[in-house]
Amino acid sequence: xxxxxxxxxxxxxAAAVHDETLGPVTRRATAGDPWASVTDLLDPxxxxxxxxxxxxxxxxxxxxxxxxxxxxxxxxxGGFPLRDRLAEKYGVPVRLHNDAVCVAAAEHAFGGWxxxxxxxxxxxxxxxxxxxxxxxxxxxxTGNAGHVGHVVVDPNGPVCPCGGRGCLEGIARGPAxxxxxxxxxxxxxxxxxxxxxxxxxxxxxxxxFARAGNALGIGIASAIHLLDVQxxxxxxxxxxxxxxxxxxxxxxxxxxxxxxxREVRVEPAHLGQEAGLLGxxxxxxxxxxSA
Amino acid sequence: xxxxxxxxxxxxxAAAVHDETLGPVTRRATAGDPWASVTDLLDPxxxxxxxxxxxxxxxxxxxxxxxxxxxxxxxxxGGFPLRDRLAEKYGVPVRLHNDAVCVAAAEHAFGGWxxxxxxxxxxxxxxxxxxxxxxxxxxxxTGNAGHVGHVVVDPNGPVCPCGGRGCLEGIARGPAxxxxxxxxxxxxxxxxxxxxxxxxxxxxxxxxFARAGNALGIGIASAIHLLDVQxxxxxxxxxxxxxxxxxxxxxxxxxxxxxxxREVRVEPAHLGQEAGLLGxxxxxxxxxxSA
Numbered sequence: 001x002x003x004x005x006x007x008x009x010x011x012x013x014a015a016a017v018h019d020e021t022l023g024p025v026t027r028r029a030t031a032g033d034p035w036a037s038v039t040d041l042l043d044p045x046x047x048x049x050x051x052x053x054x055x056x057x058x059x060x061x062x063x064x065x066x067x068x069x070x071x072x073x074x075x076x077x078g079g080f081p082l083r084d085r086l087a088e089k090y091g092v093p094v095r096l097h098n099d100a101v102c103v104a105a106a107e108h109a110f111g112g113w114x115x116x117x118x119x120x121x122x123x124x125x126x127x128x129x130x131x132x133x134x135x136x137x138x139x140x141x142t143g144n145a146g147h148v149g150h151v152v153v154d155p156n157g158p159v160c161p162c163g164g165r166g167c168l169e170g171i172a173r174g175p176a177x178x179x180x181x182x183x184x185x186x187x188x189x190x191x192x193x194x195x196x197x198x199x200x201x202x203x204x205x206x207x208x209f210a211r212a213g214n215a216l217g218i219g220i221a222s223a224i225h226l227l228d229v230q231x232x233x234x235x236x237x238x239x240x241x242x243x244x245x246x247x248x249x250x251x252x253x254x255x256x257x258x259x260x261x262r263e264v265r266v267e268p269a270h271l272g273q274e275a276g277l278l279g280x281x282x283x284x285x286x287x288x289x290s291a
Numbered sequence: 292x293x294x295x296x297x298x299x300x301x302x303x304x305a306a307a308v309h310d311e312t313l314g315p316v317t318r319r320a321t322a323g324d325p326w327a328s329v330t331d332l333l334d335p336x337x338x339x340x341x342x343x344x345x346x347x348x349x350x351x352x353x354x355x356x357x358x359x360x361x362x363x364x365x366x367x368x369g370g371f372p373l374r375d376r377l378a379e380k381y382g383v384p385v386r387l388h389n390d391a392v393c394v395a396a397a398e399h400a401f402g403g404w405x406x407x408x409x410x411x412x413x414x415x416x417x418x419x420x421x422x423x424x425x426x427x428x429x430x431x432x433t434g435n436a437g438h439v440g441h442v443v444v445d446p447n448g449p450v451c452p453c454g455g456r457g458c459l460e461g462i463a464r465g466p467a468x469x470x471x472x473x474x475x476x477x478x479x480x481x482x483x484x485x486x487x488x489x490x491x492x493x494x495x496x497x498x499x500f501a502r503a504g505n506a507l508g509i510g511i512a513s514a515i516h517l518l519d520v521q522x523x524x525x526x527x528x529x530x531x532x533x534x535x536x537x538x539x540x541x542x543x544x545x546x547x548x549x550x551x552x553r554e555v556r557v558e559p560a561h562l563g564q565e566a567g568l569l570g571x572x573x574x575x576x577x578x579x580x581s582a
Contacts, residue, residue, distance in 0.1 A: 060549075060550075115432070116432070117431055117432045129517075131517075133424070133429050133431065133436065134429065134430065134581060138424050138425065138429070139425065139519070140408055140424065140518060140519020140520065140551075141406070141407070141408045141519050141520065141521045141551065142519055142551040143519070144516075144519040144549070144551050145424065145517070145518055145519040146517065146519075147516050147517060147519065147549075148516075148517055149516075150512075150513075150516035150517075150549060150552070151442075151513040151516060151517055152444070152509050152512055152513045152546050153443070153446065154446060155444065155445060155509050155546070160548075162548045162549050163548035164512070164545065164546045164547065164548040164549075165545060165546060166546075167516075167546075218443050218446050221441075221443055221455070222441075222442040222443045222513055222517075223517060225435075225438050225439075225440075225441035225442060225458075226420075226422075226436070226437065226438060226439055226441075226442055226513075226514060226517060226518070227431060227436055227517070228430070228431020228432050228433055228434070228435040228436040228438065229431065229432065230432045254455065254456060255443050255446070255455045255456060255457075255458075256455065257451075257453045257454035257455040258351075258435075258438075258441060258453050258455075259351075260431075260432070260433040260435050261441070290425060
């Protein structure tokens with residue numbers, strides 16, 4: 001089966017054909033008309049003949065209908081019927097899920113972890129997640145299971161964009177880390193820049209990532225107590241900053257004390273930036289699709 | 292099929308035969324030799340002829356092996372092979388799971404909620420839980436999925452018996468609520484007594500249950516964001532204290548703000564004290580047993 005895979009992010013769109021393995025990946029900026037960016041990318045790949053189309057897309061969305069309203073794509077924020085539009089244009093079955101959910105499916109299917117219970121996380125512009133339990137992707141009632149970014153890690157903490165207070169995402173997402181550092185005098189422009197400063201030993205940058213690591217440690221402790229997974233695989237740009245990890249591990253060890261929780265492997269994701277595309281292909285495996 | 296059902300708690304053991312419906316329930320104190328209490332209760336019921344034996348038991352335990360070490364039964368705290376001993380004595384298949392997990396299965400199977408995604412909770416001497424997702428009981432890697440009592444609700448809160456800090460159970464379990472009230476001058480002897488004082492308008496008792504309700508609201512907000520369930524059904528003695536609920540609902544509303552989380556029904560469990568026995572019967576439905 002030739003699966004056309006699409007990964008729709010806030011700043012770029014990526015696509016490739018998966019046929020036993022993932023073929024060459026092409027990318028394009030999302031800026032301008034996102035539908036034009038998507039079809040420009042897919043048309044030449046679809047011309048080679050495809051059987052099905054899998055899509056990883058930023059949330060929120062109506063699942064499984066695939067009406068998407070990614071926070072970082074203004075043109076679609078009112079809701080765009082991406083699944084139906086793609087099915088109509090390319091004439092093949094389309095399956096679409098949250099990008100962090102696709103990453104979790106990919107880590108389980110292709111990451112080589114050798115476990116049947118896994119929480120996949122993406123720590124980047126937001127903090128997302130997806131959940132594989134008993135070897136199957138768990139969707140939840142509305143497709144939002146695994147949404148670890150809104151676990152409460154500090155009940156008196158900052159207001160989160162969701163309207164709640166003290167959510168993991170409100171503290172540990174990239175822009176929140178940068179804002180915190182800038183409020184303490186840092187000149188960092190974005191997460192990459194702040195990560196570079198931390199690598200040079202900049203005190204405020206190190207404190208900023210330590211604070212995010214602490215929040216991640218608390219949120220992950222809660223999640224593994226509740227879920228009894230064997231692996232938490234963490235991807236996304238922020239997860240690649242080394243100074244995040246010592247505090248994450250220390251806080252996690254303080255809070256995750258029950259025997260089954262102490263043995264959980266909490267580690268960087270095994271797959272790189274192709275994880276979303278691989279997960280989009282995995283959606284055609286019935287272990288990862290129940291709709 | 293005639294299922295012999297057993298519910299092993301810290302202070303009493305209950306049993307009944309389930310044959311399409313649950314027959315008369317007999318009870319006995321656990322005090323003394325718990326194995327003798329169990330067999331005294333089961334022998335006359337088994338004499339009527341049974342096909343299988345389902346057991347709900349307090350944790351922790353090795354699952355699915357059924358080696359139990361309930362915190363409140365000193366004679367078994369080193370680990371007692373309850374499943375094997377019962378299979379040997381009664382010569383029928385035995386399935387055994389955590390009592391809070393059985394309550395969750397029972398609420399899904401017999402509670403009339405009409406949903407496929409449900410977190411069942413028991414707020415009593417401890418705070419336990421069990422998880423039904425996509426219409427199936429979720430076990431997790433070691434049978435501990437749904438263990439909501441160790442979600443962190445206050446990172447700087449009291450040390451929990453598990454060794455962690457600020458766990459929901461460390462604040463909202465009955466003995467912790469009573470301890471908190473007594474440290475502020477209350478003469479309450481146990482949770483029932485403190486509940487009676489709260490019903491009379493006693494200020495310290497009301498504050499104690501409000502504090503527990505606040506912790507429950509935070510923990511449940513985290514759980515429903517992560518799990519995307521449609522229902523949280525809360526049983527156990529502490530959940531029956533009315534003054535717990537207004538604070539629980541207010542805190543939950545403050546923290547559970549994403550659209551899918553706002554619509555979750557968080558309500559008292561539908562089944563009464565027979566929920567554990569009904570769940571023990573449900574373990575022979577393959578929706579609730581994957582071992």
